[in-house]
Amino acid sequence: MTLVKVCGLRREEDANIVNACLPDYIGFVFAPSKRRVSAQEARRIRDRLDSGISCVGVFTHTPVEEIVSTAKTVGLDVIQLHWDTTEVYLDELIAAFNRNSLTGIKIWQRIPIPDEESKTDEFWLRIHRMPNLSRFDALLFDICVDQSDGGSGVAFPWEIGKRFYERIKIDNNLIFVAGGLDPMNVEETVRFFSPFGVDASSLLETDGFKDNNKVCDFVIAARKVGSHS
Structure with a gap:
């Protein structure tokens, strides 16, 4: 089954929304964004989450020790490096x-x-120029305009994305598709890419906040379509 991530939680009541439908992952944004939360805010939301939901921290250009501190405070399960990481x-x-006994945290x-x-x-x-992609626990495709880090909520051209997908999956086929996904197009997206997972944020909101129905x-x-291939 395709895994599902709902990103950009920032209110304690957002925990109630995701607890009602149980995505596999939720995301906290610690990068510059209107959805940015502090480690303390994320911890309060995390404490209200169903235990079956894993927590992802999204970072850009962040010092290593800051990621470690945030991961400890929040209790993150996954670190998402949303920039061009180096070896x-x-x-x-x-x-x-390893030094901080956080070896169970996955890196995307x-x-x-x-x-x-x-x-x-x-x-x-x-x-x-990035590290060998097989070193990561999963990858996430997102549109980037010029030298941006992504996170715009806009979809990338599918035909371009498909060619990247076919080449990259040779090294790592645990690929999430993100950008411009909503309840109306996600089923078609899953059929087209057969991804490991899908990720959405801005189009699951009404007036800037997570919408329960969306x-x-x-x-x-x-989850309608079936298994990752």
Whole structure:
């Protein structure tokens, strides 16, 4: 079954919304964003979550020790590195987890997908500069305009994304698809990509806050199609 992540929780009442439909993962944003939360705010939400939901912390360009501190405070299960990580950084992060008895935390890497065909060579170079993708516990595809880190909530061109998917899955086929997903298009997305998981945030909101119906409809629709291949 396709795994489901609902990202951008920021109110304690958001815990009640996800507890009603039980996505596999929820995300807390610790990067610059209107959905950014503090470690203390995230902890209060986490304490209200169903125990079957795993917590992901989303970071960009964050010092290793800050990630370690946040992971401890919140009780994170996954770290999502939402920028072009380097080999040196990944080594330092893993070493810090080992020193702090956080070896059970998984590490996901955002993979940048271009918005235009003309940028594909440039984006492949970005990906090749990253650590070997097999070192990560999962990958997440997100559109990146030029040198941005992504997180725009906009969908990437599917045909471009599919070509990246087919090449990258040789190294790591645990791939989440993100960007522009909602209850109406997620089923088609799962059929097209057969991803390991899907991730949504902004389009599950009404007036800037998580909407109970949209969140639950998204989770149900994402799981309709069947298994990851």
